[in-house]
Amino acid sequence: MNLSRRSFLKRSSCAAVAGLSIPAYLRAATPGASANDRISVALIGCRSMGWANLTDFLPHSDVQCVALCDIDRSVLDSRAKELSGIQSGKFSLYADYRHVLDRRDVDAVIIGTPDHWHCLQFVDACRAGKHVYVEKPAANSVAECDAMTAAAAKYGRVVQVGQQQRSARLWKDMVDYLHSGVLGKIGRVHVWANFNYAAIPHPVPDSAVPEGVDFQTWLGPAPDRTFNSNRFHGSWRMFWDYGGGLMTDWGVHLLDMVLWGMDIKSMPVGIQACAGNFLFPEGAHETFDTQSVQYLFDDFIFSWENNAGIESGPYGRCYGIAFTGTNGTLVANRDNWVVYPERDTIPAKTAEADHREHRDHVTNFLDCVKNGDRNTACPIETGSLSAKYAHLGNIAARMNGVTLRYDDAGKTFNLPDADRFLKPAYRKPWIFPEV
Ligand SMILES: NC(=O)c1ccc[n+]([C@@H]2O[C@H](COP(=O)([O-])OP(=O)(O)OC[C@H]3O[C@@H](n4cnc5c(N)ncnc54)[C@H](O)[C@@H]3O)[C@@H](O)[C@H]2O)c1
Incomplete structure (x- = not known):
């Protein structure tokens, strides 16, 4: 049966999914870590690269994924099931990224959507005070690259572009x-x-x-x-x-x-x-x-x-x-x-x-978020x-x-x-x- 957009949105923005079993390497807590040391991340665009990125965030014991967002319900549901098997903390599902950005507890977003979406989601995320790990290419046009560079500077956000070779x-x-x-x-x-x-x-x-x-x-x-x-x-x-x-x-x-x-x-x-x-x-x-x-x-x-x-x-x-x-x-x-x-x-x-670059790129981003350092391995200026x-x-x-x-x-x-x-x-x- 086709789920209408309205009922999908209603369902998706309310669903909180509890964790199932967690691999041991993800359970280990950082000594001295408290809830306040946590970095809450949300993934926008879950099918391929966005999910791959998230799996490089999750082994960090101070990272908690609090939201998954996708416009394809089957992608969202299958990634939610996988995430439940990886982390114990609750997370919510969304079809509209703007609802993710409305959440005050989200520190950083991963943008894994197709290129034509990067700019708008990136600028909105910066405006909402989120740090951003955005996949490459930075955007689908020259003007969008410029808008993103301006937004990251204006709102002082930490940005990593997914050019992992850096x-x-x-x-x-x-x-x-x-x-x-x-x-x-x-x-x-x-x-x-x-x-x-x-x-x-x-x-x-x-x-x-x-x-x-x-x-x-x-x-x-x-x-x-x-x-x-x-x-x-x-x-x-x-x-x-x-x-x-x-x-x-x-x-x-x-x-x-x-x-x-x-x-x-x-x-x-x-x-x-x-x-x-x-x-x-x-x-x-x-x-x-x-x-x-x-x-x-x-x-x-x-x-x-x-x-x-x-x-x-x-x-x-x-x-x-x-x-x-x-x-x-x-x-x-x-x-x-x-x-x-x-x-x-x-x-x-x-x-x-x-072949450590994907993990190291994420680690570099997280370190920069913790230190408020905008000079990541691939800031938006470099990606642009x-x-x-x-x-x-x-x-x-x-x-x-x-x-x-x-x-x-x-x-x-x-x-x-x-x-x-x-x-x-x-x-x-x-x-x-x-x-
Ligand atoms: N760094 C790398 O090596 C690397 C490798 C592959 C892809 N990428 C980049 O990652 C990005 C995603 O590529 P992909 O191969 O994963 O694409 P994909 O088509 O497999 O996945 C994109 C996902 O985004 C979702 N989506 C689309 N619009 C959305 C929206 N408005 N809100 C929420 N979700 C939305 C889609 O439903 C889909 O699940 C691209 O920019 C691509 O260039 C980077």
Whole structure:
């Protein structure tokens, strides 16, 4: 039976779920911890990454999850059951994130919703006095990134963007290595990301909204349309109204390592791109399955490429970064990095990942919340910069080969026609958050 939105909301905002059995590692109390030392967190968007993040919060004995929020009742119910098996404390279920933010006892929220929702939920959370762990990309547009950066500063909130590579020993060591200058003068940085999931080869017809889903709220500020399963859970990433394809999905992680490694803190001199749906021309995805971007700088070449629907790539890696210097080339991905020396200038080198970055990223956020330290491993300024680079890559691709220059202070391109991609028109009743 279909549950009406009203009865779902009524039911969901009242349901308090008591814990079932708790794994021993989660039961251990921090010596000296009191109720006042607790950090009460709420998760908004529970299906995949948001839940994965929450499971990295829960092993901290001073963390209590007090609320789960999702517009899909089946997701909410199954995550509630799982959470009951992990923590003993009570928590409540919500379909409307604004009711979560109304709760004075919530210290921090995890935002694990699709990209088109990040900005509004983030700004509302900051306004409500909550600290925020927001998944990447920071937002689905350049203007939203700016609004979020302004909100975090205005309301003085502690923010961690889910670019977990910022908390990885592997990538920190790589950046130290690059900054040491051993590689010599770096003339080229190439980034690539080739993943099967980013091509949706077959369109499917629109269909009825699944039972228990509040699809209007899922759409939120995005344009109204009928339900299509290709554009929903997980695969929304390949449709412009909700995401930016591989360019933003992987781009923010990998471009961020280039910005960090090359010490870039502002916009490139220009952006050029070419792209198309060449591999799967009949595919359902809107974002490009084949895309190349050049970020123009005066003294080195910075390029991105993605191929959706395949999973092979340079150096035997489906994704990665290659920094080419006068003394050698450093090739990195999340598993390791390798230095291939040029002639005998420098020693060969390999570094291996410990894969602790997801847990360490959460620990860093919690430490910063406790200390009131806004300088997290990935504050909104850092997350926004790499998201803006990714969006500029997509905008240049959508502008079909012209050279764009973006004025970050004036918030305009050299070509006014490109400005329409900077800020989405929010669908009523949602209003773009001016901060
Ligand atoms: N850091 C990483 O490595 C990483 C990995 C995967 C995903 N992500 C990011 O995590 C975010 C979520 O991605 P996903 O793969 O989990 O997506 P998903 O589609 O699997 O899950 C999103 C969930 O949000 C819910 N939702 C949508 N609108 C909502 C609203 N207004 N209020 C409450 N719930 C709402 C959906 O019902 C769904 O349960 C994205 O921004 C994505 O880019 C990050």
